Amino acid sequence: MTDWGSVADWVSASATVAALLAASYAARVAYRQLRVLEDQEEYRQRAEKIRDASRVAVWVRIDAMSALPELRYVNASGMPIYDLVLWVATPEQTFTIVYVVDGPSAESKTMVRGTDDLQRQICESTYRPGWTQLLESGHLVCAAAFRDSVNRRWFRDFHGRLSEVEEQEDVGTRFAAHRVARFPRDSDTDGSRHPGPAG
Template sequence: MTGIDWGNVPTWISAIFSICAFGTALWAARAAWKQVKFSADEQKRRDEKDEQEQASKVAAWLVVDEKRKTAAVRYVNNSGVPVYFLTVTPMLAPDRKLLINIAEPGEGPRSVEFDTLADWLRSDADYPARYVQYAGLEVEFLDSNNNIWTRGSNGYLRRSEGHELWNWVNDLKRDEGQHERAENSYQVRVVNVN
């Protein structure tokens, strides 16, 4: 009669429990990694939402007096922090731009004359003044977190790469004092609002 060697059974049981413990540790590590990744993604979403919330509190619109053929941009920054290089481009006159270097936060809208657009309206403009106002503007600006935002004429706000804005602003800095850039056919009015 052959007997069972019970001496190896505890070794086998120990090996099985070790494998189970290793599997449990792997499962716990994977669950912890997923939790950390989820937390990081959630924090990123919260940060993006906060940034977009700040950007959504910045707006600009065009006010055109058709009889006097004057134009002004009204803008508001209710975000609590300044935004930089607020660039306003009328949709029907994209070669006319208004650049406000710093748009300080404030209680309500501020108004800035848009002389280059008014000059265009007084000349042989292709459209009546009211059409320019109705077509709207595109607004770009740099927020305090170095994000460039674009609000289209439809009012939709989106984060932008802003290469054109950066190139344009850098050209203006380099050509300091020259507000009209004939080589790119932009007519720009740069405003420092106090």
């Protein structure tokens, strides 16, 4: 006759199996919670990393007085930015403006010296488009690259999207790729680069 064990043995075995199942379930719950915490920490670190850079923006509009493009900017980070390069692009032409440093500005305002440099480059060229029509049709756009106060490099594209620039990457190459994507069938003539302080 087969010995199936005593009732106590069955109870003990059942309790062991239940304990193993409970431990397995608890481990799965703990793992999921850990993943959530890791994701939250990664998001927090990312948000902290881009906090200052995300508060910097540059765009182009048409100056009502001169009917030429005007650069506007805001730097609400409270910290200066460095090595600021601005590209004002149309399907036929790109104008490049370089700043050594640009101080904080919580309110949006005209980038005076950058606008002066841009308009000087335009006046020295033979390029005479309808600027308002270009802007309204999305064919007058601005991109920017800069370093933040902790020496990270950033690129803000024609759509205003911000991305970090790898240390070995050339920002001019990144701009060129975005320009080709924006104006795929058009050639480009670069404007000259003139360093200067913020306006």
